[in-house]
Amino acid sequence: METVKRLISSGRGVVIFSKSSCCMCYTVKVLFHELGVSPIVHEIDQSPEGKEMEKALKRLGCKASSVVPAVFIGGILVGSTNEVMSLHLSGSLVPLIRPYRVLSGKHAQA
Numbered sequence: 001m002e003t004v005k006r007l008i009s010s011g012r013g014v015v016i017f018s019k020s021s022c023c024m025c026y027t028v029k030v031l032f033h034e035l036g037v038s039p040i041v042h043e044i045d046q047s048p049e050g051k052e053m054e055k056a057l058k059r060l061g062c063k064a065s066s067v068v069p070a071v072f073i074g075g076i077l078v079g080s081t082n083e084v085m086s087l088h089l090s091g092s093l094v095p096l097i098r099p100y101r102v103l104s105g106k107h108a109q110a
Helices: 002-009 023-034 050-059 081-090 093-100
Strands: 014-018 040-043 070-073 076-079
Touching (some): 002 050, 014 023
Antiparallel strands (some): 070 076
């Protein structure tokens, strides 16, 4: 549990816990990159502590059926794919990530 909390709080704003073979994780990572954010991604299936991290994410409020992707913005659990996409479609995601966007090219204007 402490490892997960440390990883969340030491991030640059957007932290994603993912599995390398998960298509929904890939979709969420691409979305953040398209919005100009370079999230810190922890591939729990490639970590020796992956099973413990998954248990810790469940204790932090991630749904048992969809532990990954687990997206944290500013140290706060946003949720998984459904929650992130709902925020994006409602126009609420960009204001949340604005402080963490890379200011270059097309992303500086949006």
